[in-house]
Amino acid sequence: MLLFPFLHLLALLFVPLTAFAAGHGFAPGQEEKVKRFFNKNGGSTSKHTNNWAVLVCTSRYWFNYRHMSNALGMYRTVKRLGIPDSNIILMLADDVSCNARNKFPGSVFANPDRALDLYGENIEVDYRGYEVTVENFIRVLTGRMDPSVPRSKRLLTDEHSNVFVFMTGHGGNEFLKFQDNEEISAHDLADAFEQMYQKKRYNELFFMTDTCQAVTLHSKIYSPNILAVGSAQLGQNSYSHSNDDDIGVAVIDGFTHHTLQFMEGVNKTSQHSMKDFFESMDPEKIKSNPGVRSDLFGRPLEDALITDFFGGVAQVEVVERVGGEYDEEVEVVEKKARKETPGVSAREVEVVDDHGSDGWKKVRMWGVVGVLVSLCCWSTL
């Protein structure tokens, strides 16, 4: 009679242990590394003919104002740099601009000086409110859509497309929460990107995340020609940047704020490289250590222009007036400086996003074990 509870206890103890083991992935072996190295496509300039952007804000509710403005800030930037609305998939809960608590109805500001209304004009939100789900996001990436889905909601990329994917929200170790309801894991993302790669749905892909422990999200990616940057390391939080006393909440995250500020100095014909961008990141100011993953990317970072991912078209061929000899290819050559000095925030406030810290996880796990053990003892008595 005593044997049974003992066995049961043993089984219960064993369960979390195996779960622990399964949770930790193995580092890719040397052989795979070598294979990956030889699979890389050489070449100094990008061969893309079109640019696409997928911008996702995975949070909703008023207190997540800053995530909405992160996504809208990116939207404004890629649009300014030449990606047309038809090539931007914007997924946004979109419940702050017309929120009853918004003192400035119809506006979203990313800075307490309120000089720039991100919601100002011509915003095309493709997936709104409850449409922002993990399933829809993966369908957008993989292209597995119902035939009735309109063109504007599809990512119609091909092997000549450079794709920029930006995600922001609340995340943890290898997951990102979608609207307090579900979550996407780093494995799902990696598999979705692999499916894009297999169907040649991108030439190069730039994956940017602004969330707590963001680097864990791109840790599982294994498809070539992907460049990834995340706002915070494992165990680090991604902090908000500035607070607006009238709006009453934090209006933007530090990493996105920094990125947008850097992008203000970039225009359609700028020659800034990704390396310049990554080097400009200051952990002091961002309050976390952004992590770059470039081992899958086939080009040196100094050759990859920011406009390869944030810009519009890069190639033009001038055609003869009569007849048909077309052989001139234009490369963007000259650097045109346009100075814009965005306002610097007045005050910095920290908002802690506390999801999935390791200690808490352990406490929870052992708590569950304890409850189950007592349950089992009670029922056997």
Next chain:
Amino acid sequence: MNPPAVPETGNLPASLRDPSTLFFQYDSVRRSIIAAYWVAILLATPLWWYTTSIERLPLPISQASQEISRPLQLPVNVCLQESKPIFAPLLQVSLDRFTSSRILEGVQIHITGSAKCETTSSGNSYIVKPGQTKLISGRALEFPMRDARSVEDLTSTLVNLIVPHLAHNDKSNRAVQFASRYRLAFSLLNEDASSGSGVMGWNVEHALTRYITPILDRVSHLHNFTIESQVQFHAPLAFDVQRLGNGEHSLSYEDLTVFVNSAEWTLSSSFSNEPVIHLVAFVPSSDHSPLRILEADGTISNSNAFILPQWGGIVLYNPSEGETSKQLSSRGFQDVFGSFANQLLSLLGVPNLPAEIQRDPRDRNTISDWQLDALLRRRTLEAVAGTKETLGSFIKLVDQIDNMPIGPSVRDDVQVALSSLNKVYDLASTSLFQTFTSSASAFDSSSRAFFNPGMLALLYFPAEHKYAVYTPLFATSMIPLAIAALREFKIWKQQRKQTNNG
């Protein structure tokens, strides 16, 4: 947990029991209640298993890998008309050198020499006749054959005519990706019509009939087209135009790369999913007129048109001083639609004829038979390569991602793709057009299989998540059930022992 009391066999008859030990429940009722739970669970298990498992139908993997590794050779027969077979063997040797250097992958050119070549209408066979100049008419080529050196010349001419995209190693991405349907969006954009120099309208139907329809008719076997057109009166540029000394205005190359102001121009409606080819005529405002394109060295280019690869073409149209009509003039039509026609041809991937080749003046087609065949050949090779890649990666993915469902429609699409691909190999030697049709249908089916909405892999959950979800649910209900069953089993065993002993 007390064992059933043993009846006291002192002063009571054996048939009577002590009332304090009486248990007013039939063992059989209690046991059948417990058994009922277990029966329900056991019966529900297959249902639970069925509803939670992922449908993964078997795919014809071995057949697919066989079809994928099979090389495709499109045979092309060239009949060299000559009284004695002198040049034909030389030509074959010279062409074989091309073939062996793997430049002409996928195409096999056979030369036959004959005194009288039959005229054919199939896209696989051509005739080379002696003539004064290099001239093509129909599927025949007139070529001045003089000595052994002209064999080299004829080789390169033939290669340029039959597979121009392979011969030039054409890596430019100008031509749009193949699709069976395209939408052509013709836009007349006035930078600012209120400034006085605008073009308020164009007789677009007339121009389409004259310049565009002949092209569309020729490629109607490959694509279907939907046409839409619009006139806009305010389409500002997003950058500053440079002013030159002579009062003209110019666009540098980098201006051209950012010319399309996608934020403010609405260039096509988005009601359907077919790819769009944009053809834009841009009329600069009077402040920016005339607008020219600058060469790299700073001189004004003769050209007024440019192509954005795979996107479309743009023509700058500067109305001349004398034009009073607010409609597009006939000079304008020629200028704009002449360029549109050229741009459309190159966007569709129609190869140019080599410069030294003349065309028979009696041949009134915009695209010669040689060009059309070359386009068909190119699209066939592309579609077959695309199908093979899609099927290959599809099978790899299904293998790699365990929780990816494969429904009947996916399996059917894969089978259709495979049978179409098989048909491509069978038809390759008979009809180029039918080969192309099969290859296009193979590509369509394989893409449809890949993009099937039901193929979405279920989300990945780590094992600890699964335990976390299932344990609170199942442990709480299963533990009492298991213990009750165990206890009952023990009692039953003890009773049996007693009966045996007693």
